Amino acid sequence: MTIERIEEMINEHQFKELKEELKNNMYPVDLAEILREVDEKWLVLIFRLLEKEEAAETFSYMDSDQREILINALTDSELEEVMEEMYLDDTVDVLEEMPANVVDRLLMATDEEKRKQINQLLQYPEDSAGSIMNVDYIALSQDMTVEDAILKIRQVGLNRETIYTCYVTEKRKLIGVVDIKDLLTTGEARLIEEIMDTNMLYARTTDDQEDVARTITKYGLIALPIVDHEMCMVGIVTVDDAMLVLQDEETEDISRMAGINPDDDSYFGMTIFEHVKSRIPWLLFLMLSATVTQMIMNSYEAALAMMPQIAGFVPMLTGTGGNCGSQSSTLVIRGLAVGEIEFRDLFKVIWKEVRVAVCISLILATVNGIRIMIMGQGDALMALTIGLTMACTVIIAKVVGCTLPLVAKKVGLDPAIMATPLISTLVDISTISVYFAIVSYVFGLN
Amino acid sequence: MTIERIEEMINEHQFKELKEELKNNMYPVDLAEILREVDEKWLVLIFRLLEKEEAAETFSYMDSDQREILINALTDSELEEVMEEMYLDDTVDVLEEMPANVVDRLLMATDEEKRKQINQLLQYPEDSAGSIMNVDYIALSQDMTVEDAILKIRQVGLNRETIYTCYVTEKRKLIGVVDIKDLLTTGEARLIEEIMDTNMLYARTTDDQEDVARTITKYGLIALPIVDHEMCMVGIVTVDDAMLVLQDEETEDISRMAGINPDDDSYFGMTIFEHVKSRIPWLLFLMLSATVTQMIMNSYEAALAMMPQIAGFVPMLTGTGGNCGSQSSTLVIRGLAVGEIEFRDLFKVIWKEVRVAVCISLILATVNGIRIMIMGQGDALMALTIGLTMACTVIIAKVVGCTLPLVAKKVGLDPAIMATPLISTLVDISTISVYFAIVSYVFGLN
Numbered sequence: 001m002t003i004e005r006i007e008e009m010i011n012e013h014q015f016k017e018l019k020e021e022l023k024n025n026m027y028p029v030d031l032a033e034i035l036r037e038v039d040e041k042w043l044v045l046i047f048r049l050l051e052k053e054e055a056a057e058t059f060s061y062m063d064s065d066q067r068e069i070l071i072n073a074l075t076d077s078e079l080e081e082v083m084e085e086m087y088l089d090d091t092v093d094v095l096e097e098m099p100a101n102v103v104d105r106l107l108m109a110t111d112e113e114k115r116k117q118i119n120q121l122l123q124y125p126e127d128s129a130g131s132i133m134n135v136d137y138i139a140l141s142q143d144m145t146v147e148d149a150i151l152k153i154r155q156v157g158l159n160r161e162t163i164y165t166c167y168v169t170e171k172r173k174l175i176g177v178v179d180i181k182d183l184l185t186t187g188e189a190r191l192i193e194e195i196m197d198t199n200m201l202y203a204r205t206t207d208d209q210e211d212v213a214r215t216i217t218k219y220g221l222i223a224l225p226i227v228d229h230e231m232c233m234v235g236i237v238t239v240d241d242a243m244l245v246l247q248d249e250e251t252e253d254i255s256r257m258a259g260i261n262p263d264d265d266s267y268f269g270m271t272i273f274e275h276v277k278s279r280i281p282w283l284l285f286l287m288l289s290a291t292v293t294q295m296i297m298n299s300y301e302a303a304l305a306m307m308p309q310i311a312g313f314v315p316m317l318t319g320t321g322g323n324c325g326s327q328s329s330t331l332v333i334r335g336l337a338v339g340e341i342e343f344r345d346l347f348k349v350i351w352k353e354v355r356v357a358v359c360i361s362l363i364l365a366t367v368n369g370i371r372i373m374i375m376g377q378g379d380a381l382m383a384l385t386i387g388l389t390m391a392c393t394v395i396i397a398k399v400v401g402c403t404l405p406l407v408a409k410k411v412g413l414d415p416a417i418m419a420t421p422l423i424s425t426l427v428d429i430s431t432i433s434v435y436f437a438i439v440s441y442v443f444g445l446n
Numbered sequence: 447m448t449i450e451r452i453e454e455m456i457n458e459h460q461f462k463e464l465k466e467e468l469k470n471n472m473y474p475v476d477l478a479e480i481l482r483e484v485d486e487k488w489l490v491l492i493f494r495l496l497e498k499e500e501a502a503e504t505f506s507y508m509d510s511d512q513r514e515i516l517i518n519a520l521t522d523s524e525l526e527e528v529m530e531e532m533y534l535d536d537t538v539d540v541l542e543e544m545p546a547n548v549v550d551r552l553l554m555a556t557d558e559e560k561r562k563q564i565n566q567l568l569q570y571p572e573d574s575a576g577s578i579m580n581v582d583y584i585a586l587s588q589d590m591t592v593e594d595a596i597l598k599i600r601q602v603g604l605n606r607e608t609i610y611t612c613y614v615t616e617k618r619k620l621i622g623v624v625d626i627k628d629l630l631t632t633g634e635a636r637l638i639e640e641i642m643d644t645n646m647l648y649a650r651t652t653d654d655q656e657d658v659a660r661t662i663t664k665y666g667l668i669a670l671p672i673v674d675h676e677m678c679m680v681g682i683v684t685v686d687d688a689m690l691v692l693q694d695e696e697t698e699d700i701s702r703m704a705g706i707n708p709d710d711d712s713y714f715g716m717t718i719f720e721h722v723k724s725r726i727p728w729l730l731f732l733m734l735s736a737t738v739t740q741m742i743m744n745s746y747e748a749a750l751a752m753m754p755q756i757a758g759f760v761p762m763l764t765g766t767g768g769n770c771g772s773q774s775s776t777l778v779i780r781g782l783a784v785g786e787i788e789f790r791d792l793f794k795v796i797w798k799e800v801r802v803a804v805c806i807s808l809i810l811a812t813v814n815g816i817r818i819m820i821m822g823q824g825d826a827l828m829a830l831t832i833g834l835t836m837a838c839t840v841i842i843a844k845v846v847g848c849t850l851p852l853v854a855k856k857v858g859l860d861p862a863i864m865a866t867p868l869i870s871t872l873v874d875i876s877t878i879s880v881y882f883a884i885v886s887y888v889f890g891l892n
Binding site for chain 1: 470471473475571581596599600603609610624631634645647662663664665666667668685686688689690691693696697700701703704705706713714718719721722725726728729730732733734736737739740741743745746748750751754755757758759760761762764765766768769770772773775776777778779780781785786791794795798801802805806809810813814816817821823866867870872874878
């Protein structure tokens, strides 16, 4: 269904048909996307046509702006229904983005027990496993039979986000996991303790959400149990949430790598002012850092006046250096993110990059030397000088590019900030120092 | 378990204990990682200590080098066991990387029926849904009762990679899906056709694997059914494979964005020569493109000789332009990848970027002007000239940066190639043209 079709049906007052259509042919995530473009008054109208469950799920996929419109328009009892149907982790996400008065109204619309759970979840640090976990899961005890276990799933399963993996606890402590497949394909009289896997993976509430998501990816899990510091089971992180976490973390990394301070909102969701705010700090810092290159060049003013054509090589040299450095830093940043590279690999990485750099610098210097001669931009001596500078630049750039992200990781910074923009600026400084030192020595310009 | 512990146990001939340890305390994916660092002869020894299932799974996580060592060392019957236990999609992955003679030997170790399935899967284009799908899934028919369905899962479930979602087919055509949760929580006498969801999501064998993985993420699915052009069900793509696809696609994108031709192998898995090969094409192309900036600067040789200090501003201007451009291109590339931005948003994006650029250019030009005055690098006229150039550069950079990825997408190229390296080079050319035109006009240097 398209937005045009929905609007048409509303205009023709085909509410019953629209209700049916929305129920049968629309996924909540798609509907939330479409609703971003409809008029405010229609948003509320369409929302009221949805079934309870669909309404709650659609609500959890909405922008904070749309949610506020709805919260202001809905009655208390309508709001209560939405809150009741939403999964707890989604509720917490919604609350985290809302202004205090709205949070109060939403919490008022929640029953006592759920409110207690919500308040507890809200206390976990942002980006921690605790903040994204779901507190609904199937807990079994080891002395149950398989038949008991299946019966329990039948009874409580309807309201659980996932029943695919069940968790065996003893006095709330996690002691094993059982896959639903194992329950279904084994004898009904067997005991859970016979079939449970005690060598299970788990994470702590305070673990970083990205690490949790990477563990889920690496081991191909459907959900990962989350325990507190006493090994008591408190929730699970499911694979669908893990995928969204990874997508957001990648976006964050890629933004940082381009010198943008990440923002939770989407490209179109951000205002002009928010875009400026997220982009200006690095631009300012890097522009002011470039003052150093300028000071170095100004100290060679006499040389530039004598041989102005040497200035023409600067953008090519700094550009190539920046590109070489960003290739290395990008590979290392990505290697760190997916867990292939660690700080202890530092010298292994540097040794690899140095060898790659030597090969690359030979190729680039040769090709560039030939180009200079052919285009008549200089004689053999000039070609040699540029070649030598190029070789130094490439090697410095590759070493700096691969080292800084590792060092950043070691000292607890996000390696992604050591990407192209910063590396380019640093490499610019060294390239220009080396270039003018060599060129003024070779041509006696001092 | 660490590699040191394993080596110690081998040296002390504690094979029985090692076998137990490997079985109980080791995940195949971790073991494959550790085995990357052991000696060749020990690799084979350790592999032979593994249980059939573990051996097959560990094998599927290995590098192609390690796999070749094993294939050469194992007997035909050992190889047959590994091939039998591996999931079909993993087998196809293994075969795709092997030299022809090894493929022949592996296929010889497979039974007739499986060989036929493998050959069919090998025919799907690389990066298509068909190439990553699993052909094992639970198929139900609509006239079965829930009890029949559970019985069928009991019988065939053991050898299926996933039983969490079952697929209802009629004459092989996909007509609905049933979640295992629904089977377990509904009456045993009900018919499948009453509880199945006929409004199901699916993909075609020829769809791009990244699109399939994004669909799985977006709708939070455990698996997506794959159909041929006649809607006949041929396999499923599971969420664990989707996560790995996304991780690889992100790595590919990030590599391309740094001017590196992506390689399937890992950082340490690639030889020096392979690293050089993947990085040199863009470096060469960009270095030679920088000839244009050089030619422009050379045409202002007289101006440079008269006022050599104007050269000192070049790295700062090109650097800032490059950073501005890469911010915009990165946001658009990412927006395209996650599906937030599409080609039809072109003018909306440009309009947004222009307004952001105007704000940013005002801030940067002002700060830089003040800096020039304070540091005594020029008078008010110079500050104004640089400010004007800066403003033009930022606006051009942002517009070029946001436009090119969208155009690339439109003409069927990967938007990721329109990232920092190429944008910087293009922006360099325009920055330098604008700068020298303005500066030589203002100071009458022609």
